[in-house]
Amino acid sequence: MKMDQFFNVSLNIAVTGVTGSGKSSFVNVLRGLKDDDVGAAPTGVTETTMEPVMYEHPEMPNVKIWDLPGIGSSNLKSEKYLKDVKFNTYDFFIILSSVRFMENDIMLAKEIRKQKKDFYFVRSKIDNDISSEKEKKGFDEQKVLSIIRDDCQKNLKELGDPKVFLISSRNLQKYDFESLQNILEDELPEHKKYALLQAWPVCSAASLEKKINMFKRIIWAVSLASACIAVVPVPGLSAACDLGILVNFLTRCYYAFGLDERSLTRLSEKVNKPHLKDLAKSKFVTAIREKALTRLQGSTAVATIGTVEYFLSLLPGVGSVAAAGISFATTRYLLTEGVNDLANTAQVIRKEAGLTFIH
Ligand SMILES: Nc1nc2c(ncn2[C@@H]2O[C@H](COP(=O)(O)OP(=O)(O)O)[C@@H](O)[C@H]2O)c(=O)[nH]1
Ligand SMILES: [Mg+2]
Incomplete structure (x- = not known):
């Protein structure tokens, strides 16, 4: 793909x-x-x-x-x-x-x-x-x-x-x-x-599960794409483009799992549990929210170097490699961590909302 x-x-x-x-x-x-x-x-x-x-x-x-x-x-x-x-x-x-x-x-x-x-x-x-x-x-x-x-x-x-x-x-x-x-x-x-x-x-536990699996399935392809872009010989640019894909991918994930402010507000109002929003504070959720990538314009343009560095700082020892363009394996690792983190958060929130068994 x-x-x-x-x-x-x-x-x-x-x-x-x-x-x-x-x-x-x-x-x-x-x-x-x-x-x-x-x-x-x-x-x-x-x-x-x-x-x-x-x-x-x-x-x-x-x-x-x-x-x-x-x-x-x-x-x-x-x-x-x-x-x-x-x-x-x-x-x-x-x-x-x-x-x-x-x-x-x-x-x-x-x-x-x-x-x-x-x-x-x-x-x-x-x-x-x-x-x-x-x-x-x-x-x-x-x-x-x-x-x-x-x-x-x-x-x-x-x-x-x-x-x-x-x-x-x-x-x-x-x-x-x-x-x-x-x-x-x-x-x-x-x-x-x-x-x-x-x-x-997201309308059920099963539909959330499906989204999670879709994002997991394509991690490999995303890592590969970002690794390919990283070999483009433009100094300083490659790392940003490369990781732009990564940031965009995780940001998509964040919205698709319903972890953004609007979705959480809507859910917490619906089940009348205002504390649901407080549960969405895992490291990746926070990173995406703080960088406020509110609207995605397709591929790589929205990810700034600052955002990328912020993401990398979430993984000890990875930051220093950024300038040289990060490897396929590192990208894959970061994506896997990110998707798992966002998925767990989304599942915890559904459970807290009492929606786990409702179909
Ligand atoms: N109870 C209920 N009311 C609905 C639902 N969908 C639409 N409505 C209401 O039906 C009315 C017409 O809906 P609207 O979306 O404007 O219809 P449209 O003319 O086909 O665009 C509005 O008052 C809506 O609030 C629904 O699923 N349940
Ligand atoms: Mg109408």
């Missing part, structure tokens, strides 16, 4: 469905934002535009989530609709509905298929259905979910029984958010998987 594939592959996700189906809220959760965060897609407002609105993932600008105008908000035919929203921009479509899927949704899916793109049906706002059924006698959550599922599935028969994912943007830990991730991973081309796995919000 090329390093560029890890850092820079673009992934464009289109979110569509009728007005009010929960598109903008879904766009926000995919970006790890709350509806009232700065830069979040406005929700609960009537659509005034027919243009798709692009939202970059806050830490991974190569992942773009598009809030599409509702197909039901005009009389556009699906063919024209797809042309108008420039369907070729997207890797796949997510079609949302908060009720059963309608003729519009089905026509749209057919047209998407005709254009050889993929679509996934999401039945949104499941928490609403559950809470309104909860009051009834003999309430059985699984039964309610399967009734909703069957009802949606019945409407989609003519498309060859595509799977429907039941999702609540208010609670990603529950229902089918994780299954959607799994299917997307299965069906996306190899190089796009890395982007998806990095950007997708």
